[in-house]
Amino acid sequence: MNWWISHLTALLIGFCLDLLLGDPHWAPHPVRAIGALISGLEKLLRKLFPKSHGGQLAGGVVLVLLTLLIPTGLTVLLLWGCWLISPWLALGVESVVSYQLLATKSLAAESRKVYDALKTGDLDQARYAVSMIVGRDTDRLDEAGVTKAAVETVAENASDGVIAPLIFLAIGGAPLGMFYKAANTMDSMVGYKNDKYLYFGRAAAKWDDILNFIPARLSGVLMCLGAVAAGYDGKNAWRIFRRDRKKHKSPNAAHTEAACAGALQLRLVGPSWYFGKLVEKPYIGDDQRSPEPLDILRAGRILYATAFFALLLFCGVPLLILLFPR
Template sequence: MSWPISHLLALLIGFCLDLLLGDPHWAPHPVRAIGALIAGLEKLLRNMLPKSPAGELTGGVALVLLTLAIPTGLTVLLLWGCYLVSPWLALAVESLLSYQLLATKSLAAESRKVYDALKTGDLDKARYAVSMIVGRDTASLDEAGVARAAVETVAENASDGVIAPLIFLAIGGAPLGMFYKAANTMDSMVGYKNDQYLYFGRAAAKFDDILNLIPARVAGVLMCLGGAAAGYDGKNAWRIFIRDRKNHKSPNSAHTEAACAGALQLRLAGPNYYFGKLVDKPYIGDDQRPIEPLDILRSGRILYATAFFALLVFCGVPLLILLFP
C-alpha cells in the first residue's frame, strides 16, 4: 500500500472514529500535550530572554519554531517506527492520530449541552455550558444571547476544528495535521493583543493567520453547500458569506460564521463583553428572525454536512483516483 493511499485511508477511518466516539475527556490527547509543551516553552523562553519588546519578539519566534518542530518531528518518527514493524500498524496509529485531530462530534456535543440546558429552562446551567466553549463573558447573557454564542462558536470553530485539520491531514497525513494543530493551539494560547502577549504572541498569531488563509475561505464555501444540503437557505448563505465574511478583525474568523448566519437567516456577532470590557464588533448576517435554542441544533447539522463535503472533496475523491486510476 502506497503512502498516499495509507494516509487517506487513515483520515477516512479517523473521521469515522471521531463521529462515533467524539473526544473522551478521560483519554490522553495530543492537543493537551501540545498545550503543556507550549506552556513549558513559554516559561523557559521568557526566563532566558530579555524582558523587552525585542526579547519577547525573539522568544515568540523561537516558540513558533520549537512548537511546530517537536510534535511534527515526533509524529514522523512514531509513524516511521510503526511502518518498520508493519504498514498495518502504521495505518492503525495514523488513524488514531487523525481521529484525535478532528473535532466534529465534540463541537456538536458541547453545543448540544447548551441546548439541553435551555430546553429545560435552566439559564444558569446554559450560561455555564456555553462559557466552556466561548471566550466572551456569559454571566449576564439572556436566553437569546446564550443561543447566539453557541451557534457562533459552532460556526467559527468548524473551520479550525474540523475543515482546516481535515485539509492538512489529506495533504500530508498525520504529521502535517499535527503541524497545523500545533500552530492553531499556539495561537489560541498566546495569540492575544494584550500586555502579556502583544510581542511574545505576535509570531504565533501571524503564522496562524497565514496557515488558515486558504482553509478558512474553503470552509466558508463548503458551509454554504452544507447549509443547503442540511435543508436551510443555501442561497442566502452564499449572499451573506460574500458580503460579511470580512466582518472581523481576524482575516479568517468570519467566513464560516457568515455562511452559517446566512443559512439560518440570523444575525450573529455584534458587541459583546470580554473580561468585563465591551468590545464593539460588526454584525454578521441579517436579523430576519429571532434566534432560538433550536438554532444550536441546526448549526450542528450544518457542521456535519460541511464536514462530509470536506471529506468527499479532500479524501474521498483523491482516494478513488488513487485506487482506481
C-alpha cells in the same frame, strides 16, 4: 501499501472514529500534550529572553519554531517506526492520530449541552456550558445571547476544528495534521492582543493566520453547500458569506460565521464582553428573526454536512483516483 493511499485511508478511518467516539475527556489527547508543551516553553522562554518588546518578539518566534517542530517531529518518528514494523501498524496508528485531530462530534456535543440547558430553562447552566466553548464573558448573556454564542462557536470552529485539520491531514498525513494543530493550539493560548501577549504571541497569531487563510475560505464555501444539504437557506448563506466574510479583525474568523448566519437567517456577533470590557464588533448577517435554542442544533447539522463535503472533496475523490487511476 502506497503511502498516499495509506494516509488517506487513515483519514477516512479517523473521520469515522471521530463521529463515533468524539473526544472522551478521560482519554489522553495530543492537543492537551501540545498545550502543556506550550505552557512549559512559555515559562522557559520568558526567563531566557529580555522583557523588552524585541526580546518578547524573539521569544515568541522561538516558541513557534519549537512548538511546530517537536509535535511534528515526534509524529514523523512514531509513524516511521510503525512503518518499519508493519504498514498495517502504521495505518492503525495514523488512523488514531487523525481521529484525535478532528473535532466534529465533540464540537456538536459541547454545543448540545448548551441547548439541553436552555431547553430545561436553566439559564445559569446554559451560561456555564457556553463558557466552556467560547472566550467571551457569559454571565451577562440572556437566552438569545447564549444561543448566538453557541451558534457562533460551532460556525467558527467548523473551520479550525474540522475542515482545516482535515485538509492538512489529506495533504500530508498525520505529521502535517499535527503541524497545523500545534499552530492552532498555540494561537488559542498566546495569540491575544493584550498586554501579556501583544509581542510574545504575535508570531503565533500571524502564523495561524497564514495557515488558515485558504482553509477558512474553503470552509465558508463548503458551509454554504452544507446549508443546502442540511435543508437550510443556501442562497442566503452564499449572499451573507460574500457580503460579511471580512467583517472581523481576524482575516479568517468570519467566513464560516457569515455562511452560518445566512443559512439560519440570523444576525450574529456584534458587541461582546471580554474580561469585563465591552468590545465593539460588527454584526454578521441580517436580523431576519430572533435566535432560538433550536438554532444550536441546526448549526450542528450544518457542521456535519459541511464536514462530509470536505471529506468527500479532500479525501474521497483523491482516494478513488489513486485506487482506480483509469
